[in-house]
Amino acid sequence: MNRKTLALPLMAGLLVPVLAACGATVGGVDKDGAIVVGTTDQFVANGDSPAPFDPAYAYDTGAWNVLRQTLQTLMHVPRGGGDPVPEAASRCAFTDNASESYRCTLRDGLQFSDGKPVTAEDVKFSIERVLEIRSDNGAAGLLANIDTIEVKSDKELVFHLSTPDATFPYKLSTPVAGIVSRDAYDGKKLREGFDVSGSGPYTLETERDGDKLVSAVFTKNPHYKGDLKVRNGKVELRSFADAHGMGSALDSGDIDVMARAMAPDQIAELSENPRKDIALTEMPGLEIRYLGFNTKDPSVKDKAVRQAMASVIDRGNIADKVYGATAEPLYSLIPSSISGHTNSFFNRYGEPSREKAAAILGEAGIDTPVKLTLNYTTDHYGPGTAAEFAALRDQLNATKLFSVTIKGAEWSKFRPAQKRGDYAVYGLGWFPDFPDPDNFIAPFLDKDNFLNSPYVSTVARDQLIPASRREADREAASASFTKLQDIVAADVPVLPLWQGKQYVAARSEVTGVEWALNSSSDLQLWELARGSA
Known part of the structure; x- marks a missing residue:
């Protein structure tokens, strides 16, 4: 990855809508003829x-x-x-030149x-x-x-x-x-x-098992009128506890498609040892991972602590060690493949440096080692998350500037606790709602943000975000986005770690797989079919 300031053409993802209906208990769904898609997403x-x-x-x-x-x-x-x-x-259409x-x-x-x-x-x-x-x-x-x-x-x-x-x-x-x-x-x-x-x-x-959803069965709606072309009559989305259980189901023929999130070792195996019965498809991705901070918590309230973490974390080591070819280091909330990206964190902090981190903490009068718990979800982003947080812990502890422990929780418990402010430091991923740089900034810095964060930058909220949205030509908004990324790097309310590629594995008789997951990680199940394309 080029760590200099980089701006590439805007990647356009694909989002869509669809429709409808009723719930059933276990065993109450007719699945005859359904294309079965596996996922590790858990629904509670x-x-x-x-x-x-x-x-x-x-x-x-x-x-x-x-x-x-x-x-x-x-x-x-x-x-x-x-x-x-x-x-x-x-x-x-907009009916005025002001986009109002x-x-x-x-x-x-x-x-x-x-x-x-x-x-x-x-x-x-x-x-x-x-x-x-x-x-x-x-x-x-x-x-x-x-x-x-x-x-x-x-x-x-x-x-x-x-x-x-x-x-x-x-x-x-x-x-x-x-x-x-x-x-x-x-x-x-x-x-x-x-x-x-x-x-x-x-x-x-x-289909449900207590408060958990086991599978969702989508049946073509005869009343539908819209722009989407539906290529199948029925699709089942089946939830698995982990990627390897999902992989076993694909091997046995119990499912037809393995979607998000595949494990890095599964991707490596299918890449290095191609099979005739199962094809691996790589697709552009805009997923990012980051650390978030409750900036009111005493342990990270001083931005010097957050800046010191940004100075010593080795993103490249985490990407290579845990995710291999499926991830690359990220130095901004905006991915390198989105127009308006700048490597603000690298520009400010450079290569990982214990000396820089020690100087930042020393100038702020912060006693070391700084005690922190890094919280992560065990069942939402795939099997690499635990290894990623172990690597983060080890990197920070190796500096002797931090004393870090890690703690995992199921998503159904993790997300409510994160929103309540229970965690000082936590790990989250972001899959964009739409492929515009605004959607990698506003959900973290604007009012009513996704993180429920106490951090406020009045310059970001009152000036730069509104200014960027006035530009119908999105390239013209780049100056605002550069300033926004620099604010994030300076104050570190969030700390970007890496951006990922995405993959789908499917049995050879399934067509439309290349369209089944867009760059924003949206499933487009209507694209799947059996037989010739």
């Missing part, structure tokens, strides 16, 4: 996470990958990337899965519901710039924005803007459990 509905598939609550890749198959949105990004195009809408008024017209004949028509009032209800509930999970922040929604007719509505936002069409392509039925959803509270009702290409049935 309990007191800490009561509504994992409600668009007003869901804000992680696994849940969004269910909603993308079950809720339709006004816009979507085409399969090959680029600017968003109409999905539930027949057309959408956005008008959409619905397609003719839109219906929910129960046959009831979809109207502009349903769209208004769906989005205002997200803003009314304003879950602490962070999803509402994507729509927070909406001032009012004006319904012109059954098919036409206008979004009036508080401030200019050229990224708004992308936001309307995400599941938080999914269209739901007023008959099935309460406007003021979450819909608990795993049930989903919508208007996209599939309906949904689920």
Whole structure:
């Protein structure tokens, strides 16, 4: 990786919507003929996470990958990337030069899965519901710039924005803007459990084991009218406890496709020893991993502690040692493959240096060793996470400037604890909602952010983020993004570690695999089929 300042063309990912329906208990789903896709994503509905598939609550890749198959949105990004195009809408466009008024017209004949028509009032209800509930999970922040929604007719509505936002069409392509039925959803509270009702290409049935989802079965919706081309009649998304269990199921033929997240050793094995019956497909990826900080916690409240960590962590060693060819070091929140990227952390801290870290701590009067616990999730990002945090612990402890322990927890416990501020230091991944540099900055620095972080940069929130969104030409926003990345490197509210590639393994008779996962890690199950392409 070139550690100098680097800017490459914007990579356009693909996000989409879909649709619908009812829940079932174990054994209650007809799977005949389904293409079976494995995932290590875990889905739990309990007191800490009561509504994992409600668009007003869901804000992680696994849940969004269910909603993308079950809720339709006004816009979507085409399969090959680029600017968003109409999905539930027949057309959408800004009606002013300031990017503050956005008008959409619905397609003719839109219906929910129960046959009831979809109207502009349903769209208004769906989005205002997200803003009314304003879950602490962070999803509402994507729509927070909406001032009012004006319904012109059954098919036409206008979004009036508080401030200019050229990224708004992308936001309307995400599941938080999914269209739901007023008959099935309460406007003021979450819909608990795993049930989903919508208007996209599939309906949904689920198998459950207690509070955990075992599998989700998507059946082609005969009422669907939209821009997506559905190449199969049924897909089952089956959840596995770990990547190697998923791999065994692929070997035995119990599943047809192995999606996120494959283990590094599985990827290496299939790369080095190709098989005739199973093909490995590498796809561009925009996943990043980072450390987050509760900047109110006494142990990391002084930014000198965070800066010292940034000075000594060896990203290249972690990427090589734990992930091999599937990851590369990252020196900014914005990946190197996104326009506007700069290597702000490398520019500020250079190569890992104990001497620099010691000087930073000494000048701030910080006693050493600094005692810290690094918290990570054991079941959300794949099997490499535990080894990654062991490597981080060992690197920091080797300096004698830190005394670090590590602690893992299941995602269903980890995420609520992180949002509450229970952890001083924690590890998270980010899969972009849409492939624009704004989505690697605003979710961490803006109001109502994904991290529920106490860190505030008024320059970032009040000046630079709004300035970047005024630029319809996204290249013209690069100056703002450079300053934003430099602020993150200086204050270290988050510490980027690496960015990853992504892979899918599938049995040879399955086609459409190259489109099944886009650069934002969105599953596009409608692309899969059996037989010749």
